[in-house]
Amino acid sequence: MGLFDEEAVKAVTEKRKDWEKNELNNVLERAPERLDNFQTVSGIPIERIYTPEHVKDLDYETDLGFPGSYPYTRGVYPTMYRGRLWTRRQIAGFGTARSTNERYKFLMAHGQSGLSTDFDHPTLTGYDSDHILAEGEVGRLGVAIDTLADMEDLYDGINLEKVSVSLTINHPAIILLSMFLAYAESVGVPWETLRGTVQNDALKEFHGQKTFALPPRPAYKVTMDLVEFCTRHVPGWNTISISGYHTREAGSDAAQEVAFTIAQGMSYVEGGLARGLTIDEFGPRLSFFFGCHNDFFEEASKFRAARRMWARITKERYGATNPQAMLMRFHTQTLGSTLVRQNPKNNIVRGAIQAMAGALGGTQSLHVSGYDEAYDIPSEDAMRMSLSTQLIVATESGVTNTIDPLAGSYFVETMTNEIEERAWAYLHKLEDMGGGNILDGMFAGIESGYIESEISRAAYTYQRRIESNEYTVVGVNDFISEDSQPLELYEHDEKEEQRQLDRLEHVKVTRNADMTNRALDELQKAAKADDNLVPPVLAAVRAYATEGEIMAALQSVYGEHTDPAIF
């Protein structure tokens, strides 16, 4: 049943026509509007005004419901931020594990409530620090991890029973999470008590983050191995952080971000079901990760649309009965690609607007990107500013005092519907490509380059809108001011690379080489036999096999992936 009775809507229509004819047209004749076409950052057309006419078919119960109730449009928990604020989780990682460990302690002293680990490119792509391709990137954009010894340094002195940890790693996720589990075991923390997340989203690597190490199908198999293992042995762990953030950073629009992320999620659900798990048991441990752009209402609507879609899909398509399996819990990161070099302190304001949209979209945790990230990884000052931004939005702005305050806005509800509709169009397309199922559609979409070229096209369209001044970026294409704002940038310590190389060398000469080699042989055999690979990877990391050695063992069976270089 709609929110408005038909007669009332008809009356609004008549009044609107009167208003257009009399007041509006008079004004338009004298003073035309600023633009011929108004649209969102993603290019969705925006009308002059939204009225009950736009939402006349909205059904409160089935389309919105109550917080903590299906379809969760208004939020995943009954009290949302009135109960507990979102987790302030600024990602950090640079240099050696020891340096990052110090940064963690600094952040926790400044109001951070959860940890998130950023790995350097060699770690993300499965190479050891001493690999030729790693040169210059060891510890550069994240922390360098080669062996269990580094993991021991990384979380030294941090109580893993109290602090939740997020590991932002994908194709090598099985290796890094195994190191983490081995470390927890060695300090006497039972796996059952661990709380945290591993990104482990193999599929988004091919169109989003592009730090792939394995071809699509084996990468997916390894991801599902980890899901299966954790469902049985590490029950409090979020086994995949299904990520749209990188897809958006790669240039997608908001609807594509929702569509491809949900398609990834559906692929993992289909994989779990194929392994005999039930969605009610592993669904509750799937979490999500989105970006947040500058278009405030579009972004807030995007989160609401995604949450409603996931609830409907898990319940109606996959038969979830456990409400926990229908919840889209998500982390938000304000988008690095919206940060500009010109007048960099303006980026603080962009971060605040995006953080606010994340809050009004009902995020469970948040990272505000540093204002200086168009230059380098964030300085300590930028990270402090990001945390302050979160705190001010969370407390002073008052947006956390009531739940989903944008609900019922004619515009926001229309935009929420619009994004859902556009995302569904992509899902149907992928479904067709996959002959009826999303998983095969995903593989087809990746292997044919379809997903990448859709994203590329959107990225190019956005950039052209900036260059033609259709979309204003302050200080970039309009309101340009010459005043310079000198920044104290992050100072990369060039000596960290050598320290890491020494550490790796030390581990290699002091470990029991026979044990390491045996473990690697066993791993290779398990990969050939198509076994679950978590137990043999755990054995290898305990024997101080390096990340690169373990990945090489997997690649010897599965092959590698090369960039198709589509644009």
Next chain:
Amino acid sequence: MTTMQDTARILLAKIGLDGHDRGVKVLANALRDAGMEVIYLGMRIPPEQIAVAALEENVDAIGISLLSGAHMRLIPKVVKALEDQGILGQPLLLVGGTIPDDDIEPLKKIGVDGIFPVGSPLQAIVDFIKENRRSRS
């Protein structure tokens, strides 16, 4: 020996392990729409491969993109590889990405012709190539 042709040929590549390829792909589209011929090699391309491809394809410009912060380590290797192929100073060498202001002059000193940090207008890159293109040998 070929003479100056109308269609500029541009080689684009990313070096190192960095996966941020949005900018280079947007640029590839823009150069193509500006009537240039674009050869995009993709990510994780070794400097030697870039130099060999630049020679074989007889390009007017090479664009290297990296947002990894490793430019001061990796760009000198590209320069060296071009030198080894005997083509340093022939095609224009452009670098784009997260390049702090302080690194711009040192990169120019070793032979980079143009540096376009993130957020540079596409048109500026198109114009730079058109204006500075050298005749091919």
